[in-house]
Amino acid sequence: MQRTLGVGLVGYKFMGKAHSNALRKISMFFDPDVSIMLKAICGRDEQGVKQAAQKFGWESYETSFEKLVKRDDIDIIDITAPSNAHKDLAIAAAESGKHVFCEKPLALNLADAREMLAAVKKAGVKHQIGFNYRFAPAVQLAKQLIDSGKIGQIYHFRGLYLQDWIIDPDFPLVWRLDKSVAGSGSHGDLGAHLIDLARFLVGDFSRVIGMSKTFIKRRPLVEQMTGLSGKAKSDAPMGEVTVDDATLFLTEFECGALGSFEATRFANGHKNGMSFEINGSKGSLKFEFERMNELWYYSADDSEGLRGFRLIQATEPVHPYAGAWWPVGHVIGYEHTFVHELFEFVQSIAKGRPATPDFEDGVKCNQVLEAVERSVEEGAWIRVSDL
Numbered sequence: 001m002q003r004t005l006g007v008g009l010v011g012y013k014f015m016g017k018a019h020s021n022a023l024r025k026i027s028m029f030f031d032p033d034v035s036i037m038l039k040a041i042c043g044r045d046e047q048g049v050k051q052a053a054q055k056f057g058w059e060s061y062e063t064s065f066e067k068l069v070k071r072d073d074i075d076i077i078d079i080t081a082p083s084n085a086h087k088d089l090a091i092a093a094a095e096s097g098k099h100v101f102c103e104k105p106l107a108l109n110l111a112d113a114r115e116m117l118a119a120v121k122k123a124g125v126k127h128q129i130g131f132n133y134r135f136a137p138a139v140q141l142a143k144q145l146i147d148s149g150k151i152g153q154i155y156h157f158r159g160l161y162l163q164d165w166i167i168d169p170d171f172p173l174v175w176r177l178d179k180s181v182a183g184s185g186s187h188g189d190l191g192a193h194l195i196d197l198a199r200f201l202v203g204d205f206s207r208v209i210g211m212s213k214t215f216i217k218r219r220p221l222v223e224q225m226t227g228l229s230g231k232a233k234s235d236a237p238m239g240e241v242t243v244d245d246a247t248l249f250l251t252e253f254e255c256g257a258l259g260s261f262e263a264t265r266f267a268n269g270h271k272n273g274m275s276f277e278i279n280g281s282k283g284s285l286k287f288e289f290e291r292m293n294e295l296w297y298y299s300a301d302d303s304e305g306l307r308g309f310r311l312i313q314a315t316e317p318v319h320p321y322a323g324a325w326w327p328v329g330h331v332i333g334y335e336h337t338f339v340h341e342l343f344e345f346v347q348s349i350a351k352g353r354p355a356t357p358d359f360e361d362g363v364k365c366n367q368v369l370e371a372v373e374r375s376v377e378e379g380a381w382i383r384v385s386d387l
């Protein structure tokens, strides 16, 4: 009989829904070597978590995390609570011998991220972080092209992550604008994804220099919030925004390539405009998340007169993950990246192989985030390995 893995999920809003959906789909489209059981979803508000359990298809719910991690029918703890809760939840889960999947950024700061990594290593459990954009087939194809030498020596990585959801000064003070809950603003939320993609595709960062700005410093206190939305009463008192609205930085990678990064929530008109471009000695690659099935590829080896960027639709069975879904050209979307990352996590447990990206990748991302923050404070280049 096939081995069963019981999952306990913490959080039931934006990411809680994305992970619940993904966990339910894995066995429908892929062939994992285990049966995945959605055992319990956990939240602090009994009414809310009970409703989520029913709607998302969980067998039961818990309002106490302590109870959740002690349950014998649970093998994996999946954390989709805000960033300030990640550390205690992940360490408690590891100490109870559970495998841990945790949303990004791993922790509020580098010291906490390192404690989390030490805890999962000591417990000998599998660990993975939710850098889901790695799992778009077109991004995986980019990685294959780079690894096979088609791009040659990489000279440039140019990353943009542009949103505009808080550009209205009356938008309320949601948890993402509070440093004690989020760690940082656009930097740790959006920049973290770019940093991870750059590490995945180009390699580790050597040194960084950055600049950062909070355009709107006070906002009405929030009454209700989920994911990227929030409501405030018309007469709500004001509170202080304690994170960056935009952070830009430059880097030199260990391989010698140069990188530029821009993460902002003030790019009017852009909703989830994550994109990157890579230029190498033999070719270039361009990816835009809002057209996530496509990868632009330029090969300098093409014959003279025919050179130009070609648009590849990464929906053919040869493209990573694409064959598990629909016929060629029947495109996939945002939610599929979560199916792919969680499929890989359960397979790492089933097959006893390392999960990736893991908490080590989470720590390295927190290290770059913090190096940029230090550079903003000091107005100087910071060597990442000094942190």
Ligand SMILES: NC(=O)c1ccc[n+]([C@@H]2O[C@H](COP(=O)([O-])OP(=O)(O)OC[C@H]3O[C@@H](n4cnc5c(N)ncnc54)[C@H](O)[C@@H]3O)[C@@H](O)[C@H]2O)c1
Pocket: 010, 011, 012, 013, 014, 015, 016, 043, 044, 080, 081, 082, 083, 085, 103, 104, 105, 130, 131, 132, 189, 225, 226, 227, 228
């Ligand atoms: N991978 C991605 O692209 C992506 C996208 C969005 C959010 N995230 C990350 O996911 C996490 C959650 O973000 P979200 O958008 O789902 O937030 P959200 O506000 O929509 O939901 C957070 C959930 O956590 C619960 N919660 C809050 N504090 C808690 C605590 N102390 N203990 C237990 N539960 C708690 C809330 O009740 C809610 O159910 C964050 O770390 C965020 O950075 C990742």
